[in-house]
Amino acid sequence: MAAIRFQSTEATKAATTTEEYDVVIVGGGIAGSALACALASAKASGTLKVALIEAFDLSNHINFSPRPDQYSNRVSSLTPKSVAFLKKIGVWSELDLSRVAACEGMQVWDGVSGARITFDAANVDGVQSSFLHQVFSGNVPTPPGVNNNTNQETLDSSNKEASPLAWMTENLHVQYGLQKQIVGHQARGIKLDVFEKTKVQGITTGQGESAQLPKGDWPAVQLDNGKTLVTRLLVGADGVNSPVRSFAKIESLGWDYSQFGLVATLQIDPSTSTAPGQGRGIAWQRFLPTGPIAMLPLNNGYASLVWSTTPKIAQDLKKLPARDFCALVNAAFSASPAELEYLYKNIGPDGQPLVDFQKEIEWRTGVRDAEMSQTMVRGSSSSQGDDKPPRVVDVQENTRAPFPLRMRNSSSYVEDRVVLVGDAAHTVHPLAGQGLNQGLADVECLTRVIETSLLSGSDIGNIHSLTPYSSERFLPNLAMLGTVDKLSKLYNTDFGPVVWARSLGLTAVDKMGPIKNEIMRFAMGLEEPSNRT
Amino acid sequence: MASIGRITSRITRISTPPHLRRTGIPQPALARFLTTTPRTFHSHTTSTSSSNDKEDAIYTVNKDEIAKFAAMSDEWWAPQGPFKMLHLMNPPRIRYIRNRLQASGALSKNLAFGAGKGDGKEEFPVGRFPLQGLSILDVGCGGGLLAEALARLGAKVTALDASVENIQMARIHATKDPLLNGNGLSAPGSLEYRHQTAEQLLEQGHQFDVVCSMEVIEHVENPAGFLKVLGQLVKPEGDLILSTISRTPLSYFLTIFCAEHLMRMVPVGTHHWSKYINPDELHKGVEELSKCEVLNIQGIGFNPLSGQWELTRSRDGNGSKEGGLLGLMGPPLAEASNYFLAAKKPAAAASVDSSSASS
Numbered sequence: 001m002a003a004i005r006f007q008s009t010e011a012t013k014a015a016t017t018t019e020e021y022d023v024v025i026v027g028g029g030i031a032g033s034a035l036a037c038a039l040a041s042a043k044a045s046g047t048l049k050v051a052l053i054e055a056f057d058l059s060n061h062i063n064f065s066p067r068p069d070q071y072s073n074r075v076s077s078l079t080p081k082s083v084a085f086l087k088k089i090g091v092w093s094e095l096d097l098s099r100v101a102a103c104e105g106m107q108v109w110d111g112v113s114g115a116r117i118t119f120d121a122a123n124v125d126g127v128q129s130s131f132l133h134q135v136f137s138g139n140v141p142t143p144p145g146v147n148n149n150t151n152q153e154t155l156d157s158s159n160k161e162a163s164p165l166a167w168m169t170e171n172l173h174v175q176y177g178l179q180k181q182i183v184g185h186q187a188r189g190i191k192l193d194v195f196e197k198t199k200v201q202g203i204t205t206g207q208g209e210s211a212q213l214p215k216g217d218w219p220a221v222q223l224d225n226g227k228t229l230v231t232r233l234l235v236g237a238d239g240v241n242s243p244v245r246s247f248a249k250i251e252s253l254g255w256d257y258s259q260f261g262l263v264a265t266l267q268i269d270p271s272t273s274t275a276p277g278q279g280r281g282i283a284w285q286r287f288l289p290t291g292p293i294a295m296l297p298l299n300n301g302y303a304s305l306v307w308s309t310t311p312k313i314a315q316d317l318k319k320l321p322a323r324d325f326c327a328l329v330n331a332a333f334s335a336s337p338a339e340l341e342y343l344y345k346n347i348g349p350d351g352q353p354l355v356d357f358q359k360e361i362e363w364r365t366g367v368r369d370a371e372m373s374q375t376m377v378r379g380s381s382s383s384q385g386d387d388k389p390p391r392v393v394d395v396q397e398n399t400r401a402p403f404p405l406r407m408r409n410s411s412s413y414v415e416d417r418v419v420l421v422g423d424a425a426h427t428v429h430p431l432a433g434q435g436l437n438q439g440l441a442d443v444e445c446l447t448r449v450i451e452t453s454l455l456s457g458s459d460i461g462n463i464h465s466l467t468p469y470s471s472e473r474f475l476p477n478l479a480m481l482g483t484v485d486k487l488s489k490l491y492n493t494d495f496g497p498v499v500w501a502r503s504l505g506l507t508a509v510d511k512m513g514p515i516k517n518e519i520m521r522f523a524m525g526l527e528e529p530s531n532r533t
Numbered sequence: 534m535a536s537i538g539r540i541t542s543r544i545t546r547i548s549t550p551p552h553l554r555r556t557g558i559p560q561p562a563l564a565r566f567l568t569t570t571p572r573t574f575h576s577h578t579t580s581t582s583s584s585n586d587k588e589d590a591i592y593t594v595n596k597d598e599i600a601k602f603a604a605m606s607d608e609w610w611a612p613q614g615p616f617k618m619l620h621l622m623n624p625p626r627i628r629y630i631r632n633r634l635q636a637s638g639a640l641s642k643n644l645a646f647g648a649g650k651g652d653g654k655e656e657f658p659v660g661r662f663p664l665q666g667l668s669i670l671d672v673g674c675g676g677g678l679l680a681e682a683l684a685r686l687g688a689k690v691t692a693l694d695a696s697v698e699n700i701q702m703a704r705i706h707a708t709k710d711p712l713l714n715g716n717g718l719s720a721p722g723s724l725e726y727r728h729q730t731a732e733q734l735l736e737q738g739h740q741f742d743v744v745c746s747m748e749v750i751e752h753v754e755n756p757a758g759f760l761k762v763l764g765q766l767v768k769p770e771g772d773l774i775l776s777t778i779s780r781t782p783l784s785y786f787l788t789i790f791c792a793e794h795l796m797r798m799v800p801v802g803t804h805h806w807s808k809y810i811n812p813d814e815l816h817k818g819v820e821e822l823s824k825c826e827v828l829n830i831q832g833i834g835f836n837p838l839s840g841q842w843e844l845t846r847s848r849d850g851n852g853s854k855e856g857g858l859l860g861l862m863g864p865p866l867a868e869a870s871n872y873f874l875a876a877k878k879p880a881a882a883a884s885v886d887s888s889s890a891s892s
Contacts, residue, residue, distance in 0.1 A: 020711055044661040217709070232710075416612060454661055455631075456624035457682030459710060463612045464620045471840070 017227050021051045021193075022460065023450075024221055024231035026200055026244050028054025030171060031422030031439035032237030033178035037089045038447040040185035040192050044454040045447065049191040051229055052182070053221070058196040062183065064176035066099070068300055073263040073399035075296055075304035076174070076436040077103060077166040077283070085444045086177070090184075094177035095169065101297045102164035103283050107389070111288040111337055119165060168281070168296045168304065171436070199224045203234070203247040205417075218461070219247070219417055233461040234418045235446075240408060242424035248415040254408035254481075257429065259291050260314035262402045264305040266295065266329065267394040284389040286333055288340065293332045295389060303390065305329065308429070313344050314402040319351025325400070326392045327357035333389040339364060405429055407485055409478055413442075414470040417461040421446060426477045429484045438477055445472050595754045599696045601802065609676025609699070610706050615799050616676070618792070618835065619748075623678050625833055625842045626747060626873075627686070630774055631663060633829060633875035637772050639667060639742060662687025665721045670741040670766055672731050673749035677703035677724075683745075684713050684724035691725050691741070693734065700728040731762045740768045747776045748871075750815070751808045757822055764823025767878045773825045776833075776873045780809035784870040787835075812868045825876035832868040 023039065025032045036052045039045040066072070078086070086092040109116035185192050201222045219234040236244025245252060281297020291308030298304055307317065307329075317325060328343055335343075346354040408427040413420045422439030446469050453465040460466075608614035634640050640663055665687030671680045674692035676699060684690045694700050703726050707713045712720045727734070744767045746759075753759045767773050778784050785806050792798045810818075812830050819827050831847035845868070 047661045452624075454685075455663075456627040457685040458624060458627075459681070459685075462620075464617075467840070 018220075019051075019227065019229055020049070021229050021231040022048040023050045023233045023235060024219075024229050025050065025052045025235040025237055026221065027237035027239060027242075027422075027424070028052050028056070028058055028194070028196065029237060029239065029422065030174055030178065030436060031424075031443055032235070033175065033182060034086075034089065034091070034440060035235060035237060035421060035443045035446065036192055036194075037091060037178055037181045037185065038085075038443055039450065040182070040190045041089045042447060042451050045450050046190055048450075048454075048460075049193075051193045051195060051231070053195045053198055053200060053223065053229075055199045056197065058175075058179055058194065061172065061175040062179040064172055066170075066172075068098070069302075070396060071099075071265045071298050071302050071304065071399075072170040072172045073265050073304070073396075073401055074171040075168055075263075075265075075298065076171055077168050077296060078174075078440075079166055079434075079437045080163045082437045082440045083167055085440055086174070089181065091174070091177040091181050094180040095173060098299060099169060099173055101168040101281050101299050103166045103168055103281050103297055104164050105282045106165055106285070107282060108285045109287070111286050166283070168283075168298055174436075195223060195225070195227075200238075200243055203244065217417060231461075232417065232459065233450075233466075236418065236420040236424040237422050239423045240406060240427045242420065244418060245410060245420055245424055248418040248420075250413075250415060250418075250420065251411040252408050253411060254406060254427070257308075257405040257407065258310070259308050259405045260311045260402045261405050262305070262307045262309065262314045262317050262400060264307075264325075264401070265298075265396040265399040266303045266305050266326070266392045267396065268301055268303050268390040269393045270301050284333065286389075288332065289337050290340075293329075295329075295333070295392075302396075303392070305395075307332070308405060311402075311404075316344070316347040316351060318400045318402055320347060320353065321351075322395050322397075324353045324357040325395050327361050329392045329395075331357070331361050335361065335364060407481055409481055412470065413474055414463060414466040416463040419446060419466050419469060425473075426481060428481050434480055434484065438480060441476070442469075442473050445469055595752065598752045601800075609678070609702050616678070618798055619675075619678055621835075621840070622833070622842045622871075623682055625844055626679060626776070627682050629776075629831065629833070629844060629873050629875075630683070630743075630745065631686075633774060633873075634664070634667070634743065634772060637828065637875070637877050639772055640664070662721050664688035667742045669743040669745060670731075670734070670739075672744065672746040672763065672766075673752075674703060674726065675699050677706060677726065679745065679747055680724055680726070681707060681710070681713060684722040685710075685720070687721045688743075689723050691727060691734075691739070693727050693729050693731060695728075695730060697728045700726050731759070731766060735762055735765055740766055741771060742768055743772045743774065745774045747774075748778070750775060751777045751804070751810060756808075756810065757818065760818045760822040764819070764825055764878065767823075767825065769878055770880050771878050773819065773823055773876045773878065774873065775815065775819070775876075776871065777815065778804070778809045778871050779811050779869050780806060781811070781869045784809055787870050812872055812874070815874055819874060819876045823876065823878075825878045827874060827876045829875040830868060830872060832870070832872045834870060 025035055032052060032054070036050055039048060039050055083092060104120070106119040107116065108119070182192060182194060186194075201224050203219055203221050205217060205219050218230050218232060221229045221231065221234065223229065234244060234247075236242045236248070238244055242252075281303075283294065283296050285292055285294040288309075290310055290313060293307045293309075294305070296304045296306070307314075309317070317328065320328065328340075331340060331343060343355075343357060343360065346357075348354050406427050407429055408423075410420055410425050413425045421442040423435065425442060426438060428435045428438065449466065449469040449472075450460050452468075453460045453462075458465045609616055611617075612620060631640075663686055664683060667688045669683050669688045669690050671683065671690060671692040674680045674694045677692060680690050680692035680703070692703065694703070707724055707726070713722070713724045744763050746763060750756050750759055763773060763775075778788055788804050789806055793801045793803055816827050816830065819825050829847055832845035833842050834845060835841075836843050
């Protein structure tokens with residue numbers, strides 16, 4: 001009897017700190033928060049009891065009130081598919097559309113050969129789903145949010161007009177929208193508990209310490225606030241080093257590139273910008289032997305930089321004075337790789353330039369302009385006056401940040417009662433800007449799979465309930481990872497035959513409408529590489 | 534493919550309760566049914582029974598079958614175990630049941646009926662507990678795969694199995710889900726397992742809004758008696774939903790040659806091809822013995838490409854709107870292996886007497 005009494009006090013104690021959930025999401029990043037929102041906004045899954053655990057303070061996100069002349073350095077390009085999903089879960093309408101830049105075109109060129117490919121949203125017939133749509137719709141781009149068909153199936157809302165290729169906005173901004181929605185759902189009585197500033201201390205399974213709790217195979221998540229959450233389904237949205245993935249003993253395969261990415265917020269010379277107005281812009285990307293450099297349009301004369309390069313150069317770039325940094329960015333979009341090499345070598349150990357970068361660039365400008373105009377004649381079919389990237393005049397303080405580039409894919413996205421989404425499942429080279437979009441596509445798919453399981457009375461944590469998610473997402477993600485990885489390898493060389501072949505390819509693809517369309521459709525998230533039956 | 538049966542009775546035979554003797558089918562009617570169908574439903578053939586008890590012998594048992602499935606009871610819920618194909622079959626089963634209950638008007642009117650997403654894939658009333666308020670009997674519940682799902686959808690489920698091991702396994706498993714045992718997360722559904730036969734339940738005077746018996750009839754000793762009991766367990770205007778396997782070369786190939794021998798997905802000896810029942814035979818049996826009007830017969834097949842079971846097109850042409858490769862397939866091929874049958878009991882209980890009297 002004594003033993004039993006002892007046990008029961010233990011049980012009572014455990015019961016005060018242990019709670020049952022249907023879904024516990026570890027990681028309050030964009031993927032995790034979007035999943036919480038999506039579950040709350042769907043009819044059946046809105047009745048689930050969900051917990052979202054985030055180690056950091058989410059109030060930063062909800063208090064997001066930026067100045068119009070300041071942009072955070074982490075910017076994502078959202079594909080039309082991602083935007084449609086954000087509209088569906090009510091997040092898009094929370095956003096400040098003056099901070100969302102529509103990207104109407106994309107210029108990609110080879111730094112070594114100058115071969116170029118131009119993408120223009122108006123030319124992508126995938127945006128209009130059918131021939132009839134094309135016939136009956138004018139190609140007038142509408143700013144996002146005007147056509148807010150939240151209840152429509154994802155692509156329907158973008159069917160009616162030529163949609164921009166992508167929308168650029170800060171990750172923080174998307175987070176803000178997500179947190180607003182989460183608070184809104186909580187206010188209307190959805191069982192969605194957010195544990196912020198809370199760390200996961202451990203995850204166990206089959207614990208059964210408390211007599212009141214379901215035993216068996218439900219994972220138990222121990223938090224550092226003393227609580228234990230026992231859950232039917234555990235979602236790992238906890239990033240590239242996912243503890244949830246380790247718990248589930250899912251292997252992560254991949255490699256680190258010997259590359260770093262450097263992000264920064266740039267201010268551009270309005271007179272050189274092709275996007276003087278709000279919400280219209282061109283994304284620029286140039287492949288250099290050290291990695292691709294990309295400038296994504298933001299509003300109000302700002303742009304976001306993602307520069308993949310060697311770890312050494314990335315660290316040097318961070319330390320350079322603003323003026324020289326801008327000069328180097330301008331050079332990276334125009335100067336030859338050899339000239340850039342020279343400039344990189346003239347960054348001193350203290351981060352100060354050994355030569356005057358500005359002068360060096362100006363001195364070479366004449367030569368470069370002549371070269372460029374020749375390139376245009378040879379390589380580009382539709383320059384449309386968008387052939388020169390805007391000139392960078394300033395970089396916002398404290399926005400330069402380097403980070404290592406990696407490629408990872410988990411050997412599986414699901415285990416019994418465990419599912420991985422976003423970077424926990426896969427990490428991609430940022431050159432195509434697809435990481436966040438892949439994560440949102442994961443969330444969209446998982447929400448649909450959970451909804452279907454609920455409607456068929458299945459246990460949503462059961463491996464059979466989760467398998468459709470894995471089979472729908474694994475191959476597209478792998479294909480995207482593979483494509484981006486090949487691209488990055490293809491372009492990280494100045495070896496003659498490879499350069500010649502890839503230039504021929506780029507120029508040829510630029511001339512071939514249908515193939516270009518397919519590439520664009522894939523990049524815009526309109527089509528998965530493996531068509532589902 | 535994996536019609537792994539759930540057995541209904543452990544006892545070899547029981548007597549018809551008195552109230553059934555009065556309203557039961559007179560011998561000539563049953564005899565005519567048995568002789569006019571291409572394949573007679575198994576009648577009682579054990580040597581211990583005299584021809585006199587034939588009429589009373591409503592038992593649905595096969596001791597060997599019970600022992601066979603009891604031995605596997607631990608594996609009912611192993612996701613990759615011998616019942617994997619049944620696990621995969623569960624969602625389309627539920628879809629079929631929901632579709633048929635919606636078509637027959639059994640789903641509560643006060644629940645929100647969604648217009649669907651417009652892609653034809655969602656034809657159910659939306660909401661998480663669409664079966665709320667319905668009493669459902671699952672005869673031959675095995676480990677409770679179907680019963681748990683029905684209870685999660687809000688139904689008041691009673692589930693029977695002839696194997697005590699199965700029932701124990703099912704009970705243990707149900708305790709793992711707070712949605713099923715009433716405490717914890719709130720849910721309108723309930724789930725009760727009984728180690729009983731359908732006949733015993735009938736004796737106690739129970740009737741249900743919906744009676745389901747999935748992949749069971751091909752394992753019972755006396756399908757005719759089984760159908761009769763099932764029919765009597767349905768409330769007037771209630772629904773009867775069955776699934777089984779056609780006796781065709783295709784079903785032999787799929788369920789025995791492939792599933793048992795080639796792929797070893799289910800243990801050898803799970804199925805007996807000679808006990809399979811063709812849709813027309815079951816149709817006739819349900820109408821004449823269960824006294825229910827057959828409303829729908831629809832096939833289901835495993836699509837190895839998608840790794841999922843898919844409903845085929847049904848006879849009335851209103852078949853699967855779910856898409857999938859097999860959704861394009863219509864009868865007779867569609868029903869050549871596993872199939873469902875849905876029937877509705879007429880409002881007047883008197884119809885049982887009138888139809889038998891007229892014969």
